[in-house]
Amino acid sequence: MLFDTLGKLLEGRIQIGIILAVFFAYCFKKIFFKNGTGKWKSPFAEDSRTPLTPLVTDHAKRDETMKRAFTKKLANEKKWDAIVIGSGIGGLSTAALLSKAGLKVLVLEKHYKCGGACHTFRENGYEFDVGIHYVGNFIRPTLTRTLLEQISDGQIKFAKFDTNVERLIMDAMSPSQREYTITSGPDAFENQLIEQFPDEAQGIKEYFRLLKRAYNPPGPMAWFAVKLLPLWFVNVLQFFRLPRLLSDFYTLGERSVYGTVESCVKNKDLKFLLSYPSNGFLVPPNRVSLSMMALLHVHCCEYGSCYPIGGASEMPFRIIPVIERSxxxxxxxxxxxxxxxxxxxxxxxxxxxxxxxxxxxxxPIVISDAGMHNTLLGLLPENAAKKSPAWPLMKIIGPTYGNLNIFVGLRGTPEELGLTAQNVWIYRTSDLEKLIAENINKTCEQMISNPIPSFFLSSSAAKDPSWKSRYPDRTTISILSSVYYSWFSNWSGRPTKKRGDDYDALKKSIEQNIMDQVTTLYPKLKDAIDYVSVGTPLTAEHYLSTREGGLYNMEHDLTRFGPEQSALLRPESGIEGLYFTGQDVTSCGFAACLFSGFLCGSIILKKRYRLVWELFNLHRKLYGLPKGRNDLFF
Structure with missing residues (x-):
């Protein structure tokens, strides 16, 4: 009897929730989409693209833009409308949108070069990309591409990878070593797997059906909506469980990649192939949200990956003039x-x-692209920080794992050295959960004395068509592997490049271990090595100011992307005049950070809902209506 009564109450609660949703939808046009009456103009009032100009290869000219140093005189030369802390893509996209609306914005960057994870550095005649090893598809017209075009004068161009976007090497350097190539294109990966594993066809179809359900346009819209809608309103929606009732993004987001794959297929290699992209979130598949995996898959695989021509620093280099113009x-x-x-x-x-x-x-306005941990736990007094709705999350969501970054300069062209634009994922086993568990439980000493369990290899030289003319007969590769910050914490706080002989010896041991494995897989590289540099989590902590050297600021685990926590990770800080942008507002990845700037700008310009409509209208004028459901955001 009690359960029947409770069931009726819950059923009634859902019905009331649906009625409320209809009522709020009726109010949407009258309240939320009324014309803004603020003093700032629309950033999308007109198409601001200009004819494409030649790539600037003069380093001195680029440094004039990318390395302008702070002085008291420059900082106080005028009255600022807003200050942005950090020059990652989230900070720069916010600053550019506000600038296009007419605000005078000052961006302050701790590093000697702007761009955050989009910056590059040069050493010994080589150029290295620190964070953008590939981005999702910016070739076809989407709202995301239109947004980027409008804040960069349309000056950033991308080179698309061929259809074989990634390569997996499993059980590397063992007698059972085998390789798989990941194919991009609409439904291409799904069809490829069905052809390779015909006995698992039904399970494969079910897995990709779930990904499509999670991504369906209301998915990203629901994710962004809870960050834009007033928090009190979101709380009402959550009381009636409307986000989960109305969007598959949140219902499927409660499922892990690991659990979903286990329920769909049985073949060990197939499970690995379906799960491996979760490594991009730096958490095990059993803690990665299926919905976030869906966004990653559609963005980077369904329509292919690409790379900015001229390198990742083209992003900040082309956005800064838009900020300075105002x-x-x-x-x-x-x-x-x-x-x-x-x-x-x-x-x-x-x-x-x-x-x-x-x-x-x-x-009067400060926007933090420094990460919520750094902002609330470091830059604000505690009594002020506690006013933020995101304050409770500071104890719930920790920083992500750090990375080892090995930057290698090589003599010769990519073709001569057997390198392609493909990203290469290398694993010593074919059991992803076991591999991650082993990696987590290893000590630093064990890591040095044993082969690295897994690493990622990328060559920007092979991806960038402009590389040959900029750096003839030279090639670079970047090698990444996840590690613990605690392995290097003894040297935390010491100046960079002055951490002592023991730290340098540790890095040398790491370098030797990883390069032995890489040159075993790529023998042509052994005699071509000209320069090697190792970056640890302390390097990221120093140059990117991430907490504990984490690669992505806040951890990208399963619970972070539910409607409750997503709503709290919003541009509004709850403190008058302070706003957030960057990875913590959305997620890791260039496109996500770009949209975090859009969300932040929408609220500051008091165009909380109108700005997306203005962007859509401009996009429609330039490219027509979207042709398919996946042509909206990513």
């Missing part, structure tokens, strides 16, 4: 040590922490 500045070597508040309201930032040299810069 009177803004992007200044490097500007270490923001504190967000200034007065009577519970943000009034500016403090640059530097030494009494004689610190500079206070004032603005």
């Amino acid at each position: 009177g803004g500045r992007v200044l490097m070597k500007a270490n923001v040590s504190q967000i200034l508040t007065e009577r519970g309201k943000v009034i500016g930032v403090r640059v530097g922490n030494k009494e004689r040299s610190m500079v206070d810069v004032y603005a």
